[in-house]
Structures are given as C-alpha cells and as structure tokens.
Amino acid sequence: MPPVPDNHIHTSADNWFDNQRVDHFNTSDTRTYKQRYFLNDKYYKTGGPVFLEVYGEGEANDYYITSGAIAEYANRFNALLVNLEHRYYGQSVPTEDLSVENLRYLTVEQALKDTEQFVGYLNKKLSLNHNNTKWIAFGVSYAGNLVAYLREKYPHAVAGSVASSAPVDVPYDYNQYFVAVSKSLGTECSNQVRLAVNQLEDQLRTPEGWQSMAKELNLCAPLNGTDKLSVNLLMFTLTAPFGSAAQYNGLRNFLGVAQVCAVMTNGKDVWTPLQRYAKVVGQYFKGGCLPVDYSQQIQLFRNVEKTAPLVLAGVRQWYYQMCSQIGYFWTTDQTDTPFGHNIPIDYYLNLCADVYGKQFTREYMKKSVDRFNSNYGGFKPNVTNVVFPNGAVDPYHELSIVKDLNNSTRAILMKTTGHGSDIFPTQFTDPRELTDARLAIQKQIQLYKLSL
Template identity: 25%
Template sequence: MNILLIFLAVSWQVVSSNHLFQTKYIDTPLDHFTLNTNNTFKLRYLVYGQFHVKGGPIFIYTGNEGDIMMFAQNTDFIFDIAPIFNALIVFAEHRYYGESLPYGNQTFSRPENLVYLTTAQALADYVYLIEELRRNFFSTMISKDTYPFVAFGGSYGGMLAAWLRMKYPNSVLGAIASSAPIWFFQDLTPCELFYDTITRVFAHFGTDHCNKTIKATWDVIRNVTKTKQGKLYLSSLWKICNNLQTAADVDKLIDWLSNIYVNLAMVNYPYPTNFLTALPAYPVKIFCDKLNSFKIENHGTLLEALGAALEVYTNYTGNTKCNNINVTSEDLGEYAWDYQACTELVMPMCSTENDMFETVPWDFKKYSEDCFKKFNVNGSSPYWPALQYGGKNLRYFSNIVFSNGLMDPWSCGGVLQNVSSSVWSVNITDGAHHIDLRGSHPADTNYVTEARKFHISAIKKWLNMN
C-alpha cells in the first residue's frame, strides 16, 4: 500500500548560533519490513537551506540516541563546510528518541512498544526520508545523481552513517563516520580496552594520583553504604534527589558515577561546551585538579573530596538543586538506549585491577538476566551486529571515512587503519569524542584541523569536484 506522505513545516527554531532550522515531520512506516501493519508515526527532521544552490548535494546527519536538537547544536562542522558545496543540511531524528515517538506518550509504557526499535528500522527510516526528499522536496530533479546525499554521524550516529552507506549505497554517496565504534562487539574488541582508555585519559590530564584516588573510592562507597545511616549520609553529602535505601540503589549510584567518568573523558574538549551538560574546557583536568587539591586530612573525608569534584560535571552552572542518579544527560534517551543495548547492540565491557574503575568482569549471562528483569527480553546474541554489518570485513565497501579521537574511550572499538583505497581512517591524536564534527574553534589543535581537511577532500572526491 502506498502511504500518503505529509510534510509539515510547524516551526522555525534556532539550533545553533546564527542557524535557523525549519522543523518538519514525515509520516514514516512503523515497520518497513512486513505487511502486518500500515501504522505510521511522525519522524522529525530539521532542514537548513541557507547555503543550498539548486543541484547541490544534501548533507544528512543520521540521528543518535537522543533529541536531534542536541546533535544539531553540536555539529557545526557541517555548517562550516556547506557553503563550499552549496549543500542543503538535514538532521534526521532517530525513532524512539526526541519527538519521534511511535506510540506518543505511551511509547515507553510497556516493553512491547519497543519492538520496532532496531538499527535496521532506523536505517530504513533514513532511506525512506532520503527518497521522499528527492521526490517531493526537489520536484524538478532529473535523476538521483542531481541531488546526491552524503551522510554524517558521530558516535552511534556515526555507526548508522557508515552502515547506511554499506547497506544502502544507492541512497548516500558516502559517509563521514566520526567516533563510530562499529567493532565494539563480541570477539572484535577486548572488553577491558574501554575503561583502560578512560584511565589513560585521566592519567594524561589529571596525573596518576587522580586515578589512584578514584580507584580507592569504590571500596569507601561500598563500606559507607552498608548501613542505613551511611546511605543517608552519602545521599545528603552528594545531594542525591532520592535518598539511597537499598543495595540496588547503591549499585545504581555506582553506575551513575562510572558513567560520569565516561562522559568526562568523552567530552574532554579544549573549550567550554554544553553538549551532554555544561562543562568547562578540559573538564577531566578541572575534575582532577579539584579532587587532588582537596586536603582530606584537614577538611574532611575522601567522599567529601569526591563530592566536591563531581560538581564539575553535575553543577558547573551552579543551578543544580539535587542529583538524579537515574540519568547523566537529560537530552539522551537512556531508557531506549538500554533497550537497544539489550536486544541488539550488546557491547562487552569489563573493568580490571589495572584501571580506575570498580573491578567488574564481563558476564553475558548476568547481562541477559538484567535485560530480562528490565525489558522482559533476553540479551541478544553478542555476535549479531558483526554478522549483520560485516564485522571487520569492510573491504567490499566504499566511500567511508572513519575518524577517531584517540583520547576518546570509544576509539578502541573504531576503525583505526585504512581498510582500502576508499574506506579510510583518520586518527586525531589528542581528540575527544567526535570533536571533528564540532565547529572550528581557536583552541583546535592541528590534528583536528587536518582531520576536517581530509573530510572535505573526501567529499570533493565523491562529488567529482577534485
């Protein structure tokens, strides 16, 4: 059945400085692969046309696990280069995130509603949007080649950009996949490398003393929270919104704290940002300086020192009233992402005595049990993503640039060497998480500047502009 396509220009919004997007919605099939339902939902996308000239390419950002506005606000590289190519800019939101909720307010009311949350369905959404843009937005087109699409994405969005080019090469001419850990799966990447990289980042920017202090805190937290009084003490000390009451609450606190360290390393940019949260330049250094400068013997306990340092992440603006340990970034869809991590994107991680985290081995059986408790589903086969998208056998694909900041923990699951004459790797020695997709900044190092130049050269080659 042909589905009536509706484009609704409902608003104009400033997404980045001086960038006024048109917000649109497209009626998209809920299930692209069966005939069981004709149901649709409204997929949100953003359009910016100031630099576009008839016949120019379309730069499409494949949305991540969160509100598309957040990624549009932090991907100024696309705006920086669009005038070079006379390009139209489109940011497409990922289903089940932001406003693109298939069941509206009931989307997360029960696990059964999440069944259509898969990478295959998300990629099909992007293909569907691309084809309908060609047919409707560019009504005067002569052929598909008249308006070529180039995909961009960072992190999970980078994985999707690469997979879109790999699986649907007729839809996009090429892909810039930044910080895309497409090899972060079973037997492709050792489970300990992720936390090893974060430990290296904290040692580089904050000295080994910072790492050792963090390592010592895990036992202290566990010991203090063994009693009811201890739980109440730590809840008050760290201004936790809902007091710790159970062992499960303590485990949640440990996960929250670990995720903060992950996020600090990921967005350890050389200038202030407001991506996952408001942060200063080099937040890892600021965090470690604050932790190391706290005179524990004179001014209190190790937990007081850590609580003060945590405010670099939790309360940099001074506006946070209390800390919600259920989330580490308000604009990320952490519940939906947890579902994806259970049902498809199982990424093995483990911490050891050699890193700064609490020692936790990778246990797929326990992982599956936790998934079942939360979503009533067993953990997916950890081998499925590699089977679905080719694993490390990328030599048959083309026109993909994989870029990675080597100070980004996700780089350990990325493509760090050239695969072929048209599948390239660009490594940014001092780079954090998809820093090359951020806009040009005076604090940029030569490494990130050169990476962006490579991206421009690759796109020119794909468009036969060289």
C-alpha cells in the first residue's frame, strides 16, 4: 500500500469481525480471531453499492476510504465504504505470537477466504442481502493481487475489482526490478549511479575502503567487507532511495525520479558520483545511520512478539510471505545493472533460512512460487470484471496486466505515474492521464455495479 500522509489522523472508530476463523480449511480447528475493519457511511444511500478496500502488508487505517479516490467514487455512486485489515498485520493477529509455527496460517488462500467470509458477515449484519447489494473491491500492490484473485476464486463475493499496480505475475527472483528502475531513472542518471556504485565496489576490496564507506555513508557500525551477507545488506539498503523514486515517483512522502536524478546529475565538477550518491541516501534516510551487521538484523527479524518493532511494521510477516509463497526478491542477478552485483538471490535464501528455518531452501521456494503462479494464472488470471491501473514509471508494472484481457477486464497504463497513484485524492496538479484514468475506472465501476 502506498504511504499515508504523515499528518493523517484516524477519524473512524475501529470495528471488529469477532468470529473470523484462524484456519478456514481445517474443519476440526474451531479457533477464531478478531479482524479489524473501518466503515464510512458518509456517502451511502439505501440501495447503493459497497466499496471494499482490501488492505495488504501493513496496518489498516481509514485514510483511503475517507480521503482517497475511493471516497470520491463513493460520493458519485452513493456507496458504503469499508476496509478490511489483513490477517497478521496491525491489530488483526490471530495467534499469540508470530512464531514460524503460527505463521503457517499467513497465506493468500487464508486471506482471500477471510475476505469472502467478511462480505457475508457484513451483508448479514447490515441487512444488505435484501437490497441485492453489489460489492466492488479495491486494492493496491499486493492487495491489488488479492482483489483480482478474489474475483477469480470467489466471484459471488464481489461484482468487480479495481486492482491498482497489482504485480500478478509472481517471480521467485525478480532480477529485472533494478533494470526497470534504471529505465525509469533514465540514461544519464543511471550512468551516474553506476559510476558511484563502481566506486563503492572498489572500496569494498580494502579495509581502508571500508573505513571510507563508513564515513561517507553514515554507517551504524564499522563495515567488515569480508562478511559477504553484511555487504549484501548494505548494498540492498543503498538501493532504497532509487527504487522508491522509480516506484512511487514523488507520491506524498517519497522523493521522485526528478529529485533524485537532479542530485545525481548536477554538480559534477564539484562532487564525485559517490558524494552525490551519498547525498541522495542521506536525504532519503533523513540523516539516520545505515545497518551493516547482518547477524544483528537477523536477530531483529527473529523477534516473534506482537510488540516487536519489525512485527509492528509488518516486516517479519511480509518477508515470511515472500519466503513461503510469493518471492518478489529484488536481485542484481543479471549481466548489466547500475547497482552492481552485490544483491544476489543467495542473500535472500540465507535470510529466509536464518529467520524462518532451514526448510526454506532454494528448491522449496522455487516450487512454492511456481505453484502460486499455476494456481492464480500469472499474466493470465482467469478473471472478469477487473480493471488494472498501472503507472509505467513503477517497476512493478512489468509484472502486471497492461493489455485488456477480455471485454470486462481492462488495463490502464499511465506513462508518467508511479505505484498506486490512482488511489490518492484528486489534486489540481494531477497529470491529464491520471484524471483520464480515474474517469475510466469510474466507467468500469458503473459497468460492474450493473452486472449480474
């Protein structure tokens, strides 16, 4: 889910589906948990549809159903707005802790069944069945996948879905991610990144170089360049400003491509490429130090308590989903990338095994991803009544649907926007193509609302 503005204040009360099942697929397991959701009935009129925002890998809030484009659509269609927090994120954790044994209930299949059951629950609770109420599901990124899969697996639950920036073709090793980032940055900017990373890789060869990197990049501790996994961690962390610039392209809290590349391409006669690179990194991390101790990071990942920092942030849960089912590992495992070659798939293989157990082998993860794509269809999901908006600057659009699949499943590709741009509130500065995309989405919603 794209970022929520820092000044957003919750305006809706928490609501709870008290009897959501922990395991939908084991009839002998009768355990239930409380799943959180938010409601906004400001625009609702009897007989109107329900617009369901499905949340993904983070704590839910009411921002997008009170301030986002979804709320604008609701105003037009007299819709009831509701969003549902994903199991294991935020306050919807069904188990005492997040041990590996308990995380086995964190799957796409369980999350989809949660949503289908929630639709039935709210229909009954609010007596919506009597009005033959139509539900339209909205989701962004991973949650965009979920709402597309919801139409595929439970078409009776929702009449249609808006799957924004949904990377439905799930890769085990997404080694094209940084290629796509480079393309979005442009030739000159990417070349400057390449020169800076070349300097870093030269420094990695000597203890003197490690000391220079610690000072230039504000590392949290001295770097041991012989610790391969710590080097991998650092080099992965250093890609964050550039990946997020391409992915979100200036959305709300993030630096955009223009801002990042202005730093990388200006002042060549004053600063080296590495100095400019370090300036971008400093701006992105707001002066904070960068982690360089792989073993220390692993210890943070291993904390299973609900109040642990990486649990509250959803990081432990999301990496478990990647390791166990959906991959999406960003690597530099290709012949040419401006980001060097120090983020291999082996880094993630080690992380998955070190955090979640030795059963997470290369073979296990490859088979899991292959099984997932076979089950949900990859680039060819068996769906109707889904619209797929994407921004071409976003590297993830290359894993999404960018051409119409059938008469009711449409693709919208915006050339200059990033990840999830269509779900934010309308602004007078929006490019014309974004305005046109929202109008096209409204048209599809109208069709889905009238469908049988």
